[in-house]
Amino acid sequence: MADKAVPHFHNQAGMARVRVGAREFMxxxxxxxxxxxxxxxxxxxxxxxxxxxxxxxxxxxPRLKPDGAEPxxxxxxxxxxxxxxxxx
Numbered sequence: 001m002a003d004k005a006v007p008h009f010h011n012q013a014g015m016a017r018v019r020v021g022a023r024e025f026m027x028x029x030x031x032x033x034x035x036x037x038x039x040x041x042x043x044x045x046x047x048x049x050x051x052x053x054x055x056x057x058x059x060x061x062p063r064l065k066p067d068g069a070e071p072x073x074x075x076x077x078x079x080x081x082x083x084x085x086x087x088x
Contacts, residue, residue, distance in 0.1 A: 007067040008038065008076040011056040018056055018074045021064030028076055029054040 008026040011018055023043040029036035029051070036053040043049045048059045061070065069075045 006040070008078070009058065009069050009074050010035065010076045011054060011074060013071070013073065015071065015074070016057065017059050019059050019061040019064060019070040020074075021061060021068040022066045023060055025058075027051040027054065027056060027058070029056075031076070 006024065006026050007020070007022050008028055009018060009020055010028045010031055012031045025041055026038045027036075027041055028038050039051065039053060041049050041051060041058065043058075043060055046060075048057060050057050064070060067075065
């Protein structure tokens, strides 16, 4: 069974552009708990798209697998341990 049908990417590092292997995907902005609403982005026939929430420029790279990104750290896995936020 597939991990998830639509890949999820983020730009925690603030990269100028993130290369992705998919033309349809979800952008979460930054890593939880600082993520923005998870938005579906569709490049259609184009090769790039800008997220309307975080202004990340995503560029399609056909050399990458559909769930791949460059830098690879921009791929989000919802089962990965999340950083803890210190209580005030």
